[in-house]
Amino acid sequence: MTELNKVNALVQYAAQIGDNGLIIGHRMSEWCFRAPSIEMEMALMNCALDLIGQARELYTYAGEAGGEGKKEDDFAYLRDEQDFRNLLLAEVPNGDWGDTIVRLFFMSAYNKLFFTELAKSTDAELAAIGAKSLKEVTYHLRFSSEWLIRLGDGTEESHRRAQKSIDDLWAYTGELFTMTDAENLLLEDGISVDVTALKADWDELVSQILDQATLSVPTNNWAQSGSKSDGRHTEYFGYIITDMQYLQRRYPGCEW
Amino acid sequence: MYGDTSIQKPIKIAEPTSAEQAKLEEIFQQKIDDDIKIEPQEWMPAAYRKTLVRQMSQHAHSEVIGMQPEGNWLTRAPSLRRKVILLAKIQDEGGHGLYIYSAAETLGTSRAEMIEQLQSGKAKYSSIFNYPALTWADMGTIGWLVDGAAITNQVALSRGSYGPYSRAMIRICKEESFHQRQGYELLLTLSKGTKEQKEMLQESVNRFWWPSLMMFGPNDANSPHSAQSMKWKIKKKSNDQLRQEFIDATVPQAEFLGITLPDPDLKWNEERGHYDYGAIDWEEFGNVINGNGPCNKQRIANHIKAHEDGAWVREAAAAYAEKQQKKQVA
Numbered sequence: 001m002t003e004l005n006k007v008n009a010l011v012q013y014a015a016q017i018g019d020n021g022l023i024i025g026h027r028m029s030e031w032c033f034r035a036p037s038i039e040m041e042m043a044l045m046n047c048a049l050d051l052i053g054q055a056r057e058l059y060t061y062a063g064e065a066g067g068e069g070k071k072e073d074d075f076a077y078l079r080d081e082q083d084f085r086n087l088l089l090a091e092v093p094n095g096d097w098g099d100t101i102v103r104l105f106f107m108s109a110y111n112k113l114f115f116t117e118l119a120k121s122t123d124a125e126l127a128a129i130g131a132k133s134l135k136e137v138t139y140h141l142r143f144s145s146e147w148l149i150r151l152g153d154g155t156e157e158s159h160r161r162a163q164k165s166i167d168d169l170w171a172y173t174g175e176l177f178t179m180t181d182a183e184n185l186l187l188e189d190g191i192s193v194d195v196t197a198l199k200a201d202w203d204e205l206v207s208q209i210l211d212q213a214t215l216s217v218p219t220n221n222w223a224q225s226g227s228k229s230d231g232r233h234t235e236y237f238g239y240i241i242t243d244m245q246y247l248q249r250r251y252p253g254c255e256w
Numbered sequence: 257m258y259g260d261t262s263i264q265k266p267i268k269i270a271e272p273t274s275a276e277q278a279k280l281e282e283i284f285q286q287k288i289d290d291d292i293k294i295e296p297q298e299w300m301p302a303a304y305r306k307t308l309v310r311q312m313s314q315h316a317h318s319e320v321i322g323m324q325p326e327g328n329w330l331t332r333a334p335s336l337r338r339k340v341i342l343l344a345k346i347q348d349e350g351g352h353g354l355y356i357y358s359a360a361e362t363l364g365t366s367r368a369e370m371i372e373q374l375q376s377g378k379a380k381y382s383s384i385f386n387y388p389a390l391t392w393a394d395m396g397t398i399g400w401l402v403d404g405a406a407i408t409n410q411v412a413l414s415r416g417s418y419g420p421y422s423r424a425m426i427r428i429c430k431e432e433s434f435h436q437r438q439g440y441e442l443l444l445t446l447s448k449g450t451k452e453q454k455e456m457l458q459e460s461v462n463r464f465w466w467p468s469l470m471m472f473g474p475n476d477a478n479s480p481h482s483a484q485s486m487k488w489k490i491k492k493k494s495n496d497q498l499r500q501e502f503i504d505a506t507v508p509q510a511e512f513l514g515i516t517l518p519d520p521d522l523k524w525n526e527e528r529g530h531y532d533y534g535a536i537d538w539e540e541f542g543n544v545i546n547g548n549g550p551c552n553k554q555r556i557a558n559h560i561k562a563h564e565d566g567a568w569v570r571e572a573a574a575a576y577a578e579k580q581q582k583k584q585v586a
Binding site for chain 2: 150161
């Protein structure tokens with residue numbers, strides 16, 4: 001394995017943030033023609049457009065920082081599964097509307113805190129991407145919070161379902177606050193965000209909305225991880241990549 | 257076509273039952289003849305209202321069902337740029353659906369009723385969406401031919417007599433023409449690509465050419481109740497006129513792509529100043545309209561499944577809204 005230096009750490013870091021956007025955006029796009037109403041479908045597609053847009057900017061920057069002439073599509077289409085370092089939370093299947101909303105809520109609460117800090121990065125490009133993304137994820141947080149409250153405080157069935165989604169996905173939230181070696185290295189120069197420091201605010205934000213939604217915060221704090229640090233994904237991930245990369249792999253080197 | 261209802265049973269035009277009603281009808285027709293738009297709150301003949309609801313709901317359903325063949329390729333788009341273009345296009349279509357459902361609601365039919373009619377099979381949608389999207393090239397072909405045919409029709413509809421519908425069309429046409437250019441640009445990229453990409457392009461156009469021509473509906477001779485729609489300016493041009501316009505505009509674009517169109521009879525007619533074209537297989541059209549297309553069952557089953565799976569979500573939203581309202585009152 002190549003030794004970590006400040007250049008490849010930056011490439012890894014930008015790509016890893018991008019991976020989150022791409023993979024969760026991909027999952028959102030799977031809702032096309034499956035949502036409970038056209039309005040909801042359009043809102044999810046809006047989120048997907050934002051998130052995939054963030055991935056494009058981050059991959060483009062990772063390519064520039066690496067100096068090897070890599071383009072956004074090289075990151076999305078020509079890396080193997082284990083090279084993707086998105087959070088497990090981003091890749092788990094959509095489940096029902098409750099699961100999708102809870103995932104988006106957990107992720108957006110994190111993204112809001114994360115991009116607020118990234119906007120202060122000493123790396124001007126990352127800071128600019130952070131500032132732009134912050135506006136987008138603030139809307140995602142509002143949208144998913146409103147829905148979570150509706151589901152939690154809606155009917156008996158929606159309350160039960162929403163609580164189950166929270167309990168099921170909770171195990172994936174611990175990974176949000178773990179640091180990779182690349183992140184630790186870049187933190188020395190104020191380039192990366194210390195995500196361990198976001199945990200307390202995230203907990204507060206989440207419990208505040210769950211409270212409004214009459215839902216409870218799970219007590220089992222066992223955290224599933226492995227993707228962000230080592231590229232060890234869920235069994236579901238291979239299918240995302242298989243679908244996504246199919247044309248690029250089947251017809252190598254083509255312009256599309 | 258999205259809004260051509262000649263595939264359905266004609267709507268009966270009732271004779272005026274009183275002198276007063278005859279007078280109202282006369283004033284109504286005069287407005288139409290003078291190109292004054294009809295607005296929701298104004299008097300209109302029952303058959304005019306019914307024809308419009310049918311046409312507009314059919315159009316809205318087409319936009320919504322049309323999301324399915326394209327959605328089929330969202331997760332497999334071969335570049336991030338293409339992926340976001342496709343996402344944005346599908347999102348636009350959802351928006352068109354909403355916009356037209358709302359315009360149709362101004363005539364007194366609710367969206368829930370229209371959706372019920374779609375799911376029960378009472379309402380139709382454009383036959384084209386009962387064909388499958390099998391290759392990536394189809395994403396370009398649908399933009400180029402299907403949206404192209406849609407624009408040809410919608411430009412005419414944007415001059416129609418019903419205010420809310422014609423205004424919706426003006427806006428929708430702008431977005432559709434953007435989609436058409438994006439679709440064509442996708443195909444242009446394939447046409448400059450490898451042998452396999454060129455074959456993918458040709459194969460896709462071969463499949464979509466005839467169904468695209470069928471989008472304009474039956475020949476004029478077999479579209480007897482179009483006349484009343486023309487008189488009311490719900491319809492501004494005949495099916496065959498629109499089809500001819502589309503073909504004339506499209507053939508040179510096909511030539512530029514370096515592909516052939518699957519019609520041996522397609523050739524320029526100097527005398528007519530138009531392209532001649534071969535006979536359309538109306539038996540296939542009838543089959544697809546009446547439920548026997550390759551994807552009819554799948555399209556409606558998907559729509560019903562999404563609707564049923566989402567019932568608990570809509571119920572939750574309604575229950576929550578009710579609780580909030582009670583709190584405000586209290």
